[in-house]
Amino acid sequence: MIKLVYVGVLACWLGLWSSFSALAQQATFYQTIQPLIHAKCAVCHRPGEASPFSLITYDDVAKRATFIKKVVSTGYMPPWRADDHYTAFANKRSLTPEQISVITSWIDAGLPKGKVRKEAEEALMTRVNAGTAHNRPPDLTLKLDKPFRQSGDGVERFMVFKLPFELASTANVAALEFTSSNKKVIHHANFAIHPVEDTTISLTNTIAQVDLNGADAWHYQEWMPYKKQMTYYGGWIPGSSVETYPEDMGWVLPKRGVVLLTVHLGPAGKDEDVIAGVNFFFKKTPIKRTVNVISLGSGGIAEKNISPPLLLFGGEVKTCSLQVAYRNQPITLLYAWPHMHQVGKEFTAFATLPNADTLKLVHIPDWDFRWQELYRYQKPVILPTGSVVNVIGTYDNTDANPMNPNKPAKLITSDGKMRSDQEMMTLILIYTTYQTGDENLRLD
Numbered sequence: 001m002i003k004l005v006y007v008g009v010l011a012c013w014l015g016l017w018s019s020f021s022a023l024a025q026q027a028t029f030y031q032t033i034q035p036l037i038h039a040k041c042a043v044c045h046r047p048g049e050a051s052p053f054s055l056i057t058y059d060d061v062a063k064r065a066t067f068i069k070k071v072v073s074t075g076y077m078p079p080w081r082a083d084d085h086y087t088a089f090a091n092k093r094s095l096t097p098e099q100i101s102v103i104t105s106w107i108d109a110g111l112p113k114g115k116v117r118k119e120a121e122e123a124l125m126t127r128v129n130a131g132t133a134h135n136r137p138p139d140l141t142l143k144l145d146k147p148f149r150q151s152g153d154g155v156e157r158f159m160v161f162k163l164p165f166e167l168a169s170t171a172n173v174a175a176l177e178f179t180s181s182n183k184k185v186i187h188h189a190n191f192a193i194h195p196v197e198d199t200t201i202s203l204t205n206t207i208a209q210v211d212l213n214g215a216d217a218w219h220y221q222e223w224m225p226y227k228k229q230m231t232y233y234g235g236w237i238p239g240s241s242v243e244t245y246p247e248d249m250g251w252v253l254p255k256r257g258v259v260l261l262t263v264h265l266g267p268a269g270k271d272e273d274v275i276a277g278v279n280f281f282f283k284k285t286p287i288k289r290t291v292n293v294i295s296l297g298s299g300g301i302a303e304k305n306i307s308p309p310l311l312l313f314g315g316e317v318k319t320c321s322l323q324v325a326y327r328n329q330p331i332t333l334l335y336a337w338p339h340m341h342q343v344g345k346e347f348t349a350f351a352t353l354p355n356a357d358t359l360k361l362v363h364i365p366d367w368d369f370r371w372q373e374l375y376r377y378q379k380p381v382i383l384p385t386g387s388v389v390n391v392i393g394t395y396d397n398t399d400a401n402p403m404n405p406n407k408p409a410k411l412i413t414s415d416g417k418m419r420s421d422q423e424m425m426t427l428i429l430i431y432t433t434y435q436t437g438d439e440n441l442r443l444d
């Protein structure tokens with residue numbers, strides 16, 4: 001009797017085993033694994049991006065197979081910190097359990113190649129060479145005309161670069177992204193697009209770059225005439241994707257103006273040259289719905305209302321929150337970008353509606369400064385008039401936090417300089433004015 005059960009279990013186990021190995025046998029590099037690796041890993045693991053090596057070709061992957069098996073099984077790679085049960089995002093990067101098992105079984109099966117097809121890696125390298133992660137080359141790239149050298153002196157720098165532009169006509173922006181010849185030394189970047197219609201204001205007769213903490217920082221004043229208006233702003237953190245908009249949405253790039261591009265360069269051990277810029281992708285179709293961006297908290301709206309103030313004593317774990325009442329017309333949220341620095345632990349944002357319902361915006365249960373993202377909603381979130389947006393950030397400024405930049409822990413401020421050893425609590429929202437039917441939109 002016992003024997004019979006045992007045989008039954010064994011048969012069943014063998015059945016499972018053979019179906020698993022059948023799956024592994026089916027999975028070959030070019031047919032199954034490469035598309036997955038390109039979609040989930042190569043955004044970062046490609047030349048010029050923040051990761052230490054590329055995962056594009058068979059050899060790239062085969063060489064590191066054991067390591068890859070380890071990092072995908074433990075969930076360390078690909079990094080994805082959002083709580084998907086709280087809000088669903090279209091640009092979700094994590095692997096499903098099935099995808100993990102396809103990769104690991106393929107590795108266990110001895111890395112079968114399959115029929116060699118080079119199209120995917122050639123297409124990817126074409127985009128890499130065009131300096132874009134998008135699916136087509138950019139229509140306009142505004143970038144430094146000569147490399148900026150981040151000296152290997154171990155000092156972090158906030159550089160602002162002026163990128164002037166004069167176009168034949170305005171352009172409808174379908175997508176945009178930060179680009180750089182070298183991203184390893186860049187902590188983050190942000191850029192603002194300022195229209196300058198008044199042709200008596202020169203775009204070129206002012207300083208081209210300013211080191212915000214350097215002796216020439218006062219030169220920044222020269223740019224004040226440009227800063228009267230702002231069309232749009234965007235940013236980049238390692239791994240963040242291209243910002244794209246649905247068909248009839250976007251914003252209009254003015255004919256003439258400047259982009260002021262702030263690049264936060266981390267300390268470097270050797271000299272690093274950087275040519276940074278912004279890629280624009282245009283569309284011919286009209287923009288019926290303008291996309292806007294707002295920033296709540298540090299460096300943005302209601303910064304002073306963060307309570308208690310974002311001042312963290314050494315040894316302290318503290319939760320700060322911010323409420324911003326939203327009184328204008330209803331809006332449709334497309335993206336949420338939570339931002340904290342190194343001692344951030346948890347980030348939550350939700351809206352309380354006039355009828356007391358709660359609308360979940362984003363939750364990062366285990367914040368990691370290294371892995372941030374511009375999260376694109378799978379279904380847009382509609383924020384009615386009279387909503388209150390709540391942002392809650394928890395910070396761990398103790399010695400037990402391995403991410404603490406200070407050893408031993410000491411006072412961390414947030415006095416607006418935005419250095420990476422200071423703290424921030426910011427929620428950036430990309431939105432458009434609500435229209436009936438937006439409830440049914442899908443952004444993936």
Ligand code: HEC
Nearest residue numbers: 040041043044045050051052067068071077078079238239
């Ligand atoms: C958001 C960007 C990003 C994505 C997406 C990403 N990686 Fe990474 N990966 C990195 C960076 C940066 C490092 C180096 C720093 C580190 O190890 O934390 C790294 C390190 C690694 C390492 C070395 C780990 C170690 O301990 O040294 C492996 C192996 C790896 N990645 C595999 C993958 C695989 C496989 C995928 C896709 C399933 C992937 N990565 C997706 C950014 C990324």
